[in-house]
Amino acid sequence: MSDLSPQQAIEQAEKLANKAQKAADAAAAHADALADALAAGGHAASGGAFDPVVLRISVFILAGFVGWYAVTPVASSLHTFVLALAAMLGSVIMVAGLIAVGIDVVSPLDDDGIRAKGFGFAALTLASIALFGGILVTRRLASVTRTGGG
Amino acid sequence: MSATLIALLYLAAGILFILALRLSPQPRTARPGLACSIAGLVVAILATFGLAAPSTGSSWLLVIGGIAVGGTIGATIARRIRMSGVPHLIAALQALTGLAVVLVAAAVLQAPDAFGLGKTGAVSPDRLTGMAIAAVLGAIAFAGSATAFLRLGGFIGAAPYRLPGQAPILVTLGVLILVLGIAFIAGGRPVLFWLTALLALPVGGLVTASFGRDDMTAAQFVLNACCGLAIAATGFLLGNLILILAGGLIGASSLSLAVRMDREGNRPFVSLLFGGDTAGASPKGDEPGQAETGQAETGP
Structure with missing residues (x-):
């Protein structure tokens, strides 16, 4: 030595x-x-x-x-409303988008990690469109459909 | 946030989803049902921040940026669109959800390590199964909803359309998807993942195109069920209980609604969907959800 x-x-x-x-x-x-x-x-x-x-x-x-x-049988006036609501529930996939964006990328050279984060970001953005768009559309449908409880 | 607290919040979100499904089909309780579903989504998303809070500033920036950009686009479109445009807007939102499912599966495929699922090539088969099912069903939901969007928006004709020899084409596609999917689960090769997802696109498109404009609501419920099952598969992939719970609820309730609608309106869509012509459309015979469709078929 x-x-x-x-x-x-x-x-x-x-x-x-x-x-x-x-x-x-x-x-x-x-x-x-x-x-x-x-x-x-x-x-x-x-x-x-x-x-x-x-x-x-x-x-x-x-x-x-x-x-x-x-689910109970749907009043026929509510078909579109219930469809919009069921579609809106699908935006719960945002949970997975959040997890995918939040992953740790070890270094700037970690290509796979960065790509995964990118996919996650795209998923999160699309799910946000579906979430906010879905909520507003479903609320609009609720207000124009005769909903006795309103 | 402790894991127990998150699990309890997820449970609360699940209960809110069940209430939403129970309440929303009745005119008197539709509004409380809507409130429950929004509350459930908010609880599920907030709890997820506790589960997987971004650990770096740039991650936070991406999260906030994604939600802000997506939220602004979604809200603007939903506000501006005329009432006559609402049905095809719903189809478009469904398509985005389906695409999001495929993207999440692709993210895990790229870097399973970062999700705590082991190195690329060493991911366990049960996770790969979830990944494959999520990709296939997500792609079907995406392509089908995109087709529904085109038809409802008047971009393509309102009449049902079938390819000549559609049945054998669908069966061939179904068999190919099944074989490639199993090969992917066995070896985990990314090429096979993308091929399976690509082959699922024409399945969703062709099956949806065989529905006329008037029957599209029923088809959209079935596509939503597809999307729900894809979300549940994502839950199995990530080991996330709220995705499994919500996905199972959405899948089963959408199917149930589609079948009930069919009984009410006397529309033959169940035979249209599950009849000889589209036998190849559901390659996943091992899906519990599909077993339920089997029961539904014998019901009416």
Whole structure:
């Protein structure tokens, strides 16, 4: 080691530091994975016995049944209003747009991350058009249709 | 914000959505129903800020910019349009929602790492399934609603239109989508994702074009159901419960409304949609929502 010039020593130190950084990142990732596994395991041990995927599927199927039976026959004067309202509810996809815009892009060189953020931004903008446009149109329809409660 | 609080807010939003669906079809309760649906959307969106608050200034700028630009465009169009233009405006808004679903799936495809789903190429098959279904149904909803927009706006003729040999074309497209979709889920190759989404476009367009102008409301309810299921698939992709809940509610209720409308108006759209001609239109036989359409078909 003694025959290293100072410059070489610095280079080696930098290399080592990079390696340490990578190892730390990997460790952090492992810790995250472990925490997830522990949470899932703890959930199972605590009697919940739910795989998150099973929970999601349950929610989806129950939502399907509720949605199917919740709607009552539509008065024919309200067809357009109810369609507008159902379409407006679809703008809940804005939630996904928000998540996609909010992702962390590690560096300006992270092309994939930047593209993903771009897609997310486009989705958020489109969903906002659908949300605000939908609310205003549905309100207009409610005001011109005879809605006794108004 | 703690995860528990967010989950409870999502639950509240879900309850508001259910109330909205329950109340809005009746003239007496239509306005409270509208209020519930707006409140549900606001709660869901605000809770999401707690779940995934942008961590940098530039992210905040993008979020605020996106909402401001989109909101201004949406509000301006909705204010300016004449009452006669409302039906095709609704179709246009539905098309944008469908496109947004596809874009979200594409965002996750680009950088699954950033969504905590593992490196590109190592995403688990259940997430890829959600991604594929979201892309296919979102693309169908987008193309179908765009077609509805063109027809309702008078940009194309009002009469139903079918390609010669439409049935075999749709079946072929359906089979191709199914095969490519499964290949995508198995390997996660981005090319296959885009191909599947592209092939879904003509399916939505062709099926919707076979509805005449007078039957378009029923078709739009079905497209909205498609969009709802795509939103639920996005929920499975991101592991987000409000998307699954709202998507399932929208999907099932829109189908239910379409079928009830059909019974009332004696319009044969169920046979039109699910009859022999368009058997290939629903390649996702494993979708729970599709099982319900099966029941609906035998009902009337």
